[in-house]
Amino acid sequence: MIVTSVDSFDIRFPTSRELDGSDAMNPDPDYSAAYVVLRTDDGHEGHGFTFTIGRGNDVCRAAIDALAPLVIGRDLDDLGEFGRRLTHDSQFRWLGPEKGVMHLAAAAIVNAAWDLTATATGVPVWRYLSALDPQQLVDLVDWRYLTDALTPDEALDLLKASLPGRTERAAHLERVGYPAYTTSAGWLGYDDAKLARLAQEAVDAGYTQIKLKVGADLADDIRRFALTRSVVGPDVRIAVDANQRWDVGDAIAWMTALAPYDPWWIEEPTSPDDVLGHAAVRRALATAGPGGRPIRVATGEHVANRVMFKQLLQAEAVDVVQLDACRVAGVTENVAILLLAARFGVPVCPHAGGVGLCELVQHLSMFDYVAVSGSLDDRVIEYVDHLHEHFVDPVVISRGAYLAPRAPGFSARMHADSLARYAFPDGAAWR
Amino acid sequence: MIVTSVDSFDIRFPTSRELDGSDAMNPDPDYSAAYVVLRTDDGHEGHGFTFTIGRGNDVCRAAIDALAPLVIGRDLDDLGEFGRRLTHDSQFRWLGPEKGVMHLAAAAIVNAAWDLTATATGVPVWRYLSALDPQQLVDLVDWRYLTDALTPDEALDLLKASLPGRTERAAHLERVGYPAYTTSAGWLGYDDAKLARLAQEAVDAGYTQIKLKVGADLADDIRRFALTRSVVGPDVRIAVDANQRWDVGDAIAWMTALAPYDPWWIEEPTSPDDVLGHAAVRRALATAGPGGRPIRVATGEHVANRVMFKQLLQAEAVDVVQLDACRVAGVTENVAILLLAARFGVPVCPHAGGVGLCELVQHLSMFDYVAVSGSLDDRVIEYVDHLHEHFVDPVVISRGAYLAPRAPGFSARMHADSLARYAFPDGAAWR
Numbered sequence: 001m002i003v004t005s006v007d008s009f010d011i012r013f014p015t016s017r018e019l020d021g022s023d024a025m026n027p028d029p030d031y032s033a034a035y036v037v038l039r040t041d042d043g044h045e046g047h048g049f050t051f052t053i054g055r056g057n058d059v060c061r062a063a064i065d066a067l068a069p070l071v072i073g074r075d076l077d078d079l080g081e082f083g084r085r086l087t088h089d090s091q092f093r094w095l096g097p098e099k100g101v102m103h104l105a106a107a108a109i110v111n112a113a114w115d116l117t118a119t120a121t122g123v124p125v126w127r128y129l130s131a132l133d134p135q136q137l138v139d140l141v142d143w144r145y146l147t148d149a150l151t152p153d154e155a156l157d158l159l160k161a162s163l164p165g166r167t168e169r170a171a172h173l174e175r176v177g178y179p180a181y182t183t184s185a186g187w188l189g190y191d192d193a194k195l196a197r198l199a200q201e202a203v204d205a206g207y208t209q210i211k212l213k214v215g216a217d218l219a220d221d222i223r224r225f226a227l228t229r230s231v232v233g234p235d236v237r238i239a240v241d242a243n244q245r246w247d248v249g250d251a252i253a254w255m256t257a258l259a260p261y262d263p264w265w266i267e268e269p270t271s272p273d274d275v276l277g278h279a280a281v282r283r284a285l286a287t288a289g290p291g292g293r294p295i296r297v298a299t300g301e302h303v304a305n306r307v308m309f310k311q312l313l314q315a316e317a318v319d320v321v322q323l324d325a326c327r328v329a330g331v332t333e334n335v336a337i338l339l340l341a342a343r344f345g346v347p348v349c350p351h352a353g354g355v356g357l358c359e360l361v362q363h364l365s366m367f368d369y370v371a372v373s374g375s376l377d378d379r380v381i382e383y384v385d386h387l388h389e390h391f392v393d394p395v396v397i398s399r400g401a402y403l404a405p406r407a408p409g410f411s412a413r414m415h416a417d418s419l420a421r422y423a424f425p426d427g428a429a430w431r
Numbered sequence: 432m433i434v435t436s437v438d439s440f441d442i443r444f445p446t447s448r449e450l451d452g453s454d455a456m457n458p459d460p461d462y463s464a465a466y467v468v469l470r471t472d473d474g475h476e477g478h479g480f481t482f483t484i485g486r487g488n489d490v491c492r493a494a495i496d497a498l499a500p501l502v503i504g505r506d507l508d509d510l511g512e513f514g515r516r517l518t519h520d521s522q523f524r525w526l527g528p529e530k531g532v533m534h535l536a537a538a539a540i541v542n543a544a545w546d547l548t549a550t551a552t553g554v555p556v557w558r559y560l561s562a563l564d565p566q567q568l569v570d571l572v573d574w575r576y577l578t579d580a581l582t583p584d585e586a587l588d589l590l591k592a593s594l595p596g597r598t599e600r601a602a603h604l605e606r607v608g609y610p611a612y613t614t615s616a617g618w619l620g621y622d623d624a625k626l627a628r629l630a631q632e633a634v635d636a637g638y639t640q641i642k643l644k645v646g647a648d649l650a651d652d653i654r655r656f657a658l659t660r661s662v663v664g665p666d667v668r669i670a671v672d673a674n675q676r677w678d679v680g681d682a683i684a685w686m687t688a689l690a691p692y693d694p695w696w697i698e699e700p701t702s703p704d705d706v707l708g709h710a711a712v713r714r715a716l717a718t719a720g721p722g723g724r725p726i727r728v729a730t731g732e733h734v735a736n737r738v739m740f741k742q743l744l745q746a747e748a749v750d751v752v753q754l755d756a757c758r759v760a761g762v763t764e765n766v767a768i769l770l771l772a773a774r775f776g777v778p779v780c781p782h783a784g785g786v787g788l789c790e791l792v793q794h795l796s797m798f799d800y801v802a803v804s805g806s807l808d809d810r811v812i813e814y815v816d817h818l819h820e821h822f823v824d825p826v827v828i829s830r831g832a833y834l835a836p837r838a839p840g841f842s843a844r845m846h847a848d849s850l851a852r853y854a855f856p857d858g859a860a861w862r
Binding site: 102103 | 460531
C-alpha cells in the first residue's frame with residue numbers, strides 16, 4: 001500500500017453559541033478538527049484528525065499540507081517508521097521539537113494511517129493493536145529520550161507479562177465495556193439548575209464519576225461543588241478540572257478550600273509544562289481530602305509529548321495520566337505513553353470530548369486493558385455527549401461504560417454531509 | 432500609535448549547499464526567517480522575525496497571518512499587554528500553549544513591536560529597556576506560572592538592587608563591548624583542515640571561547656576535539672554542542688569520553704523538554720572534567736517558554752541559560768527569563784547564529800548587564816559569521832566582543848534587496 005494522497009479539511013462546529021465546552025481558560029471554544037483523508041494506490045482510505053477549539057485550525061491544516069510530501073509515495077508497512085518520518089525531519093523538527101502545531105498535524109496524519117491499516121485489515125484499531133506481539137509493539141515506539149525511564153527490553157518484559165489473559169480481557173470488553181465518566185454536567189457556562197439536573201441524569205444513567213469545571217471564581221466553585229455533592233451523594237466520585245488556570249500556590253489554596261466536598265482528582269491545576277509544579281501540588285494535597293485521603297493530580301490533554309509524560313511519572317507528579325489521541329503524534333506515540341504509565345503503575349484515564357476524541361481514545365484504553373496494563377482499577381474514559389452524530393461509527397455508551405467498537409478502523413470517520421456543512425469558512429453552518 | 436498592518440514574508444537562505452550550520456541533528460539546514468513588518472497609523476514601521484531552518488517556514492508565516500487580527504487596530508502603549516494579547520487568546524492557546532509554531536509566530540510579531548517602539552523613540556532596544564524603571568520592567572512580564580519561583584515583588588527588589596551602576600555599565604558596553612564566543616569553526620560538516628584553520632583564526636581574532644558540534648560519531652568527536660585543543664592551547668574555553676542527539680545515559684558516557692580535553696560546557700545533551708534529564712546529566716558531570724572540575728550543562732535554544740526555563744533553574748539542571756530571541760514570545764518573555772536567571776544566579780549566554788539572531792540577542796544581553804544581573808562573569812554571546820550582510824544594522828565584532836549597537840531599533844531589519852532575492856519560493860535565489 002503506497003500513499004498516493006493526503007487531503008486536509010478545516011472543519012469547525014459553532015459550539016461557542018451554547019457555551020458547551022466552556023471552562024475557566026476556554027470561555028468560547030468552537031470545537032474543530034483539522035481533518036485528513038489518506039489514500040493508497042490499492043484503493044484504501046484512512047481518516048484522521050487533530051482537535052482544536054477554533055482559531056488556528058487553518059494553521060494546523062497548513063502544517064498537515066506541509067508534512068504531506070514526507071509520506072506521499074511511501075508505504076504503510078511499518079507504522080513506527082511512518083510516525084518517526086513525520087517527527088524526525090530535521091527542518092520541521094526545528095519548529096517543535098515534537099510539540100505545538102507540527103505535532104498536532106503529525107497526529108492527524110498518523111491517526112489516519114492507523115485508521116487505514118486497521119480498516120484494510122478488517123478490525124477495529126483496539127483489536128489490531130491487541131493482536132500485535134510484544135516485539136511488534138516495542139518496535140512501534142520512538143525510544144529516543146525514554147531509555148533513562150524505560151528501555152525497550154523492559155517494555156518487552158512488561159508486555160510479555162501481560163500476554164496471559166488477553167483473550168479473556170477482550171471478551172470482557174465486548175461483554176461489559178470500559179468504564180466511563182461524564183463531563184457533560186459540569187461546564188462552567190451552565191447555571192445551577194442545569195448543573196443539578198445534568199448531575200442527577202448522570203447518576204441515573206449509571207455513571208459513578210462525574211467532573212466539574214472550576215477555577216474562575218472560588219465562591220462559585222464551592223457553591224456548585226456543594227450542590228453537586230448534595231445531588232449525587234457521597235459515593236459518586238467528583239473530579240474537578242481547572243484547565244491550567246492557577247499558579248502552584250493558587251492551586252494548593254483553592255483545592256484546600258474545595259477539599260471538604262471530597263474531590264477525586266484535580267485536573268490541570270497549572271501549566272501542562274510544569275512537571276515540578278504538578279509534583280509540588282501533588283505533595284501538598286496528598287492528605288488534604290476528608291479523612292486524610294489524597295486529592296489526586298491529573299493532567300495530560302496539553303502534555304506535549306512522551307518526554308513530558310516521562311518526567312511527570314519520574315517526578316511522581318501525577319496520579320492519573322490523561323493521554324490525548326491528537327495532542328501527541330497519534331496512536332504510535334500513545335503506545336509509548338501507555339508503556340510508560342504501566343512501568344510506573346499509574347492509571348491512564350484519557351482526555352476525551354471535543355470532536356471525536358471519545359471515538360479515538362476508547363481504542364487506546366481498550367488496548368491498554370487487553371495488552372499493556374491489564375487492569376481496569378481506577379481507570380475511566382472521559383465521556384462528553386456532544387457531536388457524536390457527525391461520526392459514521394459513533395461511540396456507544398451503556399450504563400456508564402463504552403461498549404467495545406466492532407467496526408473496522410479507528411471510529412474516526414465523519415459523515416460526508418458533516419464535512420461539507422461544517423467546512424470553515426464556506427460550509428452552510430458558517431455562511 | 433495604532434497598528435494598521437502586519438505583513439509577513441517567507442525568507443530562506445540556501446545554506447545547506449555549503450554545510451554551514453550542520454550538526455548532529457540538523458544535517459542540511461536552510462536558514463530562514465518568517466519575517467514581519469508592522470506598521471502604525473503615524474507612519475512608523477517595525478521589523479521582526481522568527482528563525483527556522485527551512486521547511487515549515489511557510490507554516491510560521493501562516494501562523495503570523497492568523498495572529499495578525501489580534502493586534503491590528505490596537506495600540507502599542509503597553510508592550511506587556513501586547514505580548515499577552517498574542518499568547519492568551521484561548522482558541523490559539525489550545526495549539527500550544529506557548530510553544531511550537533504559534534509561539535514562534537508570536538515572537539516575530541512581538542519583536543517587530545519592540546523594533547518599532549525603540550525606533551520611534553530613537554534608541555536601540557538595549558538602551559530602551561535599560562531606561563525603564565524597575566516597576567515598568569516588572570509590568571512587562573506575564574507572571575502566570577512563575578510565582579512559585581519568583582514573585583513580582585522579588586523581581587522588583589532584584590531590579591532595584593541593580594539600579595546603581597546602570598550608567599557606568601552602559602558606558603562600559605559602548606567602550607569595550609560584550610564578550611563573544613564563536614561557533615564558526617566547529618560545524619560538523621567541515622573537514623579537519625578547515626576546522627584547524629578556523630580555530631586558529633578564532634584565537635587570532637581575540638576569542639577566548641569557541642564551540643564544536645559533537646554527537647554524530649564518538650571517534651570523530653575525540654579526534655576533532657583533540658585537534659582543536661592542540662591548536663588553541665589549554666586556556667581557550669572549548670564548549671561542545673550535541674544538539675539534542677543523546678539519551679541521558681548516552682550523554683553521560685559520551686561526555687565522560689570527551690572529558691580529558693576539558694570541555695567548558697555541553698550544550699543540548701538531550702531533549703530540550705527533559706528538565707529532569709538535564710539535571711541527571713549535570714549531576715553526573717559535576718566533577719567529570721580534568722582535576723575534578725565540572726563539565727557545565729547548557730541549553731535553551733529549543734526551550735519552549737518561561738515555564739520550562741523556570742524548571743531548569745528550580746531543578747538545578749543547567750549552569751548556563753541560553754535564551755533565544757525568537758523561540759519564546761520575543762523581547763517581553765525574554766525579560767522574564769533574564770529575571771529568572773538572575774534570581775537563581777545562573778549566567779545567560781544567548782543562542783545566536785542562524786539568521787539575525789546575533790543582531791537580536793546582543794540587545795538582550797546588554798540589557799541584562801546594564802539593568803538585571805549587572806554582571807559579565809562567565810557570560811558570552813554566541814557569534815556565527817553568516818548572513819550578516821543582509822541586515823541594515825549588522826552586528827560589529829571587535830577583538831572577540833560585540834560592540835554596542837547605536838542605531839535605533841532592534842537591529843532586525845533586512846535590506847529590501849535581500850527580502851526580494853531570498854523570498855521563497857519565487858525569489859531569484861530559489862528560481
